[in-house]
Amino acid sequence: MSLVLYDTRMRSKVPFAPIEPGHARVYTCGPTVYAPQHIGNMRSQLFADTLKRALLADGLRVTHVINITDVGHLTHDDVDQGEDKMEAAAEKSGRTAAEVAAEYTEQWRVDRERLGCLPPEVLCKATDHIAEQLVLIGELEERGYTYRIEDGVYFDTAKFDRYAEFAGLDLAAEAEGARIAAVEGKRNPSDFALWKFAEASVVRQQEWDSPWGRGFPGWHVECSAMSRRYLGEHFDIHTGGVDHIKVHHTNEVAQSECAFAETPWVNVWMHNEFLTFGEEKISKSKGHVLAVADLIEQGIEPLAFRYFILQAHYRQQQAFTVEAAQAAATGYRRLLAQAAELRGATGAADPARCEPFESRFRAAMADDLNTPRALAVVFDVLKSDALEPADRRDLLTEFDASLGLGLADAEVADLAQESDPRIDALLEERQAARKNRDFATADRIRDELAAEGVEIIDTPEGPRWQRK
RNA sequence: GGCGCCGUAGCCAAGUGGUAAGGCAGAGGACUGCAAAUCCUUUAUCCCCGGUUCGAAUCCGGGCGGCGCCUCCA
Structure with a gap:
């Protein structure tokens, strides 16, 4: 079954066909590691991971490259400076830029892993690829696409006549609405820096020599340079958040197509919509960030958050509320418990019985990664009378390769695996009371244990307990 | 000012022309001494108005409302 993916450039769904048969090359715009990565950022990763899993499930080899931006991304406060x-x-934290980058890269990496994201084949940092970026800038200069002003070396967007095409921009209107003053000397409002000169008056930790003078690379150039190194000058899929379409990716396309003379440079562009937070905006600049660690604190395990994200389509804004996430966590735990129980099923699955469910699941995933529909199939598998436990077991395992929810190795919760003589004694006392129909005593014991967070679960084999 | 997205049950959401997936919550039932857990059943005509059509949540026009981007953001 071949995947159909929504391509931002074509503004429509297109059948996916890898450039090199059997091999998909994917580049994902990763984090700028100057601050904690919040759960909105992680939605992007979950989307990219879902794509990767879909490609793998389709039998393709996948080379997935993710970049770490650790230099050149400017704050909005004062672009001119x-x-x-x-x-x-x-500066703010009294550490070196490298230390800051290392901390947040690690947090991001750990969170990604907790969320069940497969590791990329290549994880590359902008600062490790300055040479590649300089080469690219040099090539653009040779071909006459750049100009130099006091502030740095800029890409002249007027020289690339398809500049506005990618994002469907109305450049005049965009410029009119710009909320930020343009850098002195730029020829066109949309021109962007390839290399920024270090200013004598500003002490920078991160600056390098270049043919044009000491400085540092502009933000966009890293992605073109690094994808070229690891994926070549023409590759299959580039992913990122919708916020990147107009500026970052438009600029990447411009510099790459001009430098490589490849059109299109990337075959399919995919962008995930944002997680929205109602009143509580979490834009980094406003300081409200909710990270995976915060979810864990609220009792929402990372894979439950993954499940929450999979419940909505990636191209749709999804409303995050703690209530909704907790509801998802409840559903996820039930799903996990059922999956765990099914692992004990014996016998072989019947391919004929499984086939209809497999094809529905694959059709959902193949239709631009429609995970909500795929999840509905999962629940159908659990409920359908047409299936035997062994069928369900195998189907869940198979589906989980695409979902990454840990269903394939779910374990039956081992109740009362910790032993506590005091609690065990209380349980026995309660059983005795129940036998004597002294329910007041029995309920009192249950309430007391509940008050300290111990939940009693009566089963046919007798009472068990677990800490909540 | 420009561009784009969205508005489906209490909540999170699929569905893009043929008569509303799924999850959570709620309700009823089974089980239980009572609960919890579990299982079964059940809950919407799709923001409003007009149009196209045999037929629209789905297409078109006009409202109202929410969000995003154009500036760092996934």
Whole structure:
């Protein structure tokens, strides 16, 4: 079954066909590691991971590259002064930019892993690829696409006549609405920096020599340079958040197509919509960030959050509320419990019985990664009278390769695996009371244990307990 | 000012022309001494108005409302 993916450039769903048969090459715009990565950022990763799993399930080899932006991403406060996010964060915390980058890269990596995201084949940092970026800038200069002003080396977007095409921009209107003053000397409002010069008056931790003078790379150039190194000058899929379409990806396309003379440079562009937070905005600049660790604190395990995200389509804004996430967590735990129980099923599955469910599941995933529909199939598998336990067991295992929810290795919750003589004694006392129909005593014991967070579960084999 | 997205049950959401997936919550039932857990059953005509059509949540027009981007953001 071949995948059909929504391509931002074509503005429609297109059948996916890898450039190199059997091999998909994917580039994902990763985090700028100057601050904690919040759960909205992680939605992007979950989307990219879902894509990767879909490609793998389709039998393709996948080379997935994710970049770490650790230099060159400017703050909005004062573009003219070129304040770099990494530098600003370092200064603020009294550490080096490298230390800041290392901390948040690690947090991001750990969160990604907790969320069940497969590791990328290549994880590359902008600062490790300055040379590649300089080469690219040099090539653009040779071909006459750049100009130099006091502030740095800029890409002349007027020289690339398809500039506005990618994002369907109305450049004049965009410029009119710009809420930020343009850098002095830029020829066109949409021109962007390839290399920014270090200013004598500003002490920077991150700066390098270049043919044009000491400085640091602009934000966009890293993605073109690094994808070229690891994926070549023409590859299959590039992913990122919708916020990147108009500026970051438009600029990447411009510099890449001009430097590589490949059109299109990337075959399919995919963008995930945002997680929205109602009143509680979590834009980084406003300081409200909710990270995976915060979810865990609220009792929402990472994979339950993954389940929550899979409940909505990636191209749709999804409303995050703690209530909704907790509801998802409840559903996820039930799903997990059923999956765990099914692992004990014996016998072989019947391919004929499984086939209809498999094809529905695959059709959902193949239709631009429709995970909500795929999840509905999962629940049908659990409920359908047409299936035997062994069928369900195998189907869940198979589906989980695409979902990454840990269903394939779910374990039956081992109640009362910790032993506590006091609690066990109380349970026995309660059983005795129940036998004597002294329910007042029995309920009192249950209430007391509940008050300290111990839940009694009566089963046909007798009472058990667990800490909540 | 420009561009784009969205508005489906209490909540999170699928569905893009043929008569409303799924999850959570709620209700009823089974089980239980009572609960919890579990299982079964059950709950919407799709923001409003007008149009196209044999037929629209789905297409078109006009409202109202929410969000995003154009500036760092996934």
